[in-house]
Amino acid sequence: MKKILYFSLGSVTFVLGTLGMFLPFLPTTVFYLLTAFFWLRSSDKYYNRFIQSSFYQRCVEEPIVKKQITNKGMLKMFAMILVVFLIPGLLVDNTIMRITLAIVYVAHVIGLSWYLRKPKKVKMGLGEPND
CATH class of the missing domain: 1.20.5 (Single alpha-helices involved in coiled-coils or other helix-helix interfaces)
Structure with missing residues (x-):
């Protein structure tokens, strides 16, 4: 039950983060960090696919983690x-x-x-x- 809740919340934050790329009032990075948090606790498959995606790499990994x-x-x-x-x-x-x-x-x-x-x-x- 917990995994379903985490996966659902991760899916919602992923959609909001993706919308944030086009709408300036939605913070993409925050929602993508939440997506990684929720999917880490629910599904290794989705978490690994997400952190290897170009969206995550461009919006979170490079500017926040690597400071590039x-x-x-x-x-x-x-x-x-x-x-x-x-x-x-x-x-x-x-x-x-x-x-x-x-x-x-x-x-x-x-x-x-x-x-x-x-x-x-x-x-x-x-x-x-x-x-």
């Missing part, structure tokens, strides 16, 4: 985040909310830039020299 994101990719990501933050900022006439959204957006830009540009730590194996 281009400047163009970062600009696109920040532009999409900006669109998501502009929608409520333009629809609601509340100065405090607009200031808060601007602060949170700037925090996202700074935090993600720092995280994605920080060099990835290399783990040393047992048989490798410590030079």
Whole structure:
């Protein structure tokens, strides 16, 4: 029963993540991470097919795990985040909310830039020299 629930939730998050590639207000990466989490607990077959798919490789593996994101990719990501933050900022006439959204957006830009540009730590194996 648990596996059916996890598989179903993984399927829903996969569809939402795929839609997120085309709709700027749906976060593809978050939904794909959830898909991997749910399918890991339900089906090895679907989990392995998913993490080897080009969708997962392009949206999760390269930018988040390997930190291989281009400047163009970062600009696109920040532009999409900006669109998501502009929608409520333009629809609601509340100065405090607009200031808060601007602060949170700037925090996202700074935090993600720092995280994605920080060099990835290399783990040393047992048989490798410590030079």
